[in-house]
Amino acid sequence: MPKSKFELIYIDIKRKIESQEYNYQDLLPSENTLSRNYKCTRNTIRRAIQSLVSEGYVQTMHGIGVRVIYQPVDQNTFTIGGIESFQESAARNHRESKTKVIQFTELIVDERIAKHSGFPIGTELYYIQRVRYLDGKPLILDINMFLKSLIPNLTKQIAEKSIYEYLENELGMSIVTSKRKVTVERITEIDEKYLELNDYNCLAVISNQTYNSDGILFEYTKSRHRPDYFCFQDTATRKRTSS
Template sequence: MLIAISFSIKIYFGVNYMPKSKYHDIYLDLKEKIENNYFKYSEMLPVENELIKQYECSRNTLRRAVSILVSEGHLQTMQGKGVRNIYQKLSPKAFKLDTIESFKESAKRTAKSSFNKVILFTDVRCSANLAKRSGFMEGDELYYIQRVHYMDGKALILNHNYFLKSSVGDLTIDIAKDSIYEYLENTLGMKIVNSKRIITVEKVDEIDEKYLNLNLDEYNCLAVVSSFTYNSDGIMFEYTVSKHRPDCFSFCDNAVRK
């Protein structure tokens, strides 16, 4: 089974990389109120003129903030009626597809404890076969990292990460144990923009069985997410194959019919 999902993701806590402005503050305030149940599920928000007065903003500024929340699945605009809260809290198992979220950020969002175990950290040169799978150029110098992500003490994900050395600086095992994205964004100032993802269901191999502690009598397949991630310079700096335990696997997205 193969599902290809291509995202041009605007990450609004690192998104679109425009200067922070009034609409962003309104977006954050409304989002917090929605997620903390200030506005009840299925409840209509105050009318537009009331919100404009409350936030002391223009109509376009308010609508821009609301449009972000609509795209994230928090709000629904209803012509002639207003805006309704449709937010429902995600399952702790759910990984979001509509944004680029690190494992550390996912654990924080779901209030879970987490840590990473690095089982391989090495330099490789991109082979012809890897170039076909990843989109890197043959001969590119890469970091190849195998990591197991644990949440609440349980091994959930086995990651095979390939990072373009010319884009990611001096990665270390310690950085890989913590958060590579945190290092890229906060230390190097990289702007991570979008990611194309392909989701498949594949047979368990010996490495999966070993590091994810799988019982083959119960599960002989797992969910695999292949990610091709780009920075603001248009460079694909990361190719990752993430293998997820099937009993702890759930992805969510907000789809809009056009």
């Protein structure tokens, strides 16, 4: 519950950037100044700054300072980024969400599924198909596979609300790492049936492997997104200037 010092500092600086107390292209106060202000060591400040770097808020410059490169984004489209459930994204974008379960069954992993899911052959899974609605519009077709051995009593009722909420609040499981691929695939009959695709003949697919806090792969999901409401965000930083 009581967050660590570097995290509080990170949150505070982030807030100051978002509220434009520190403006785009400004330099932050120097690490020594910040460590005096926040009454901590330079190390703790550096750790907070590192988090901001990895999220594309600032960029450090050796011998010069730390430059703010955050620019506010317009909230038109339904953006995805970081680890977030559909429910959380909907709330963050101030939209109303609904979920319809169209299939709820079980499955044993064969060679074909093993290859792209990362689950070993023979693993018992829940296999769930759900349509996700945002403000009444069907936007996403989720195809979830959950490790049965880790999630004892998953039901259709839970799937209709939020599986992640169940995992985190009821089972005390926590999600740590998410490996994702974004591709574009041809539409299938199921897509056409449940999503209002107009005349689009392909859609965006996020394939997702999720690991819990024990480092166990417990979920593989394909989220099939209607193109007109799809936006995936990302920030990358280069490690080094030269070899």
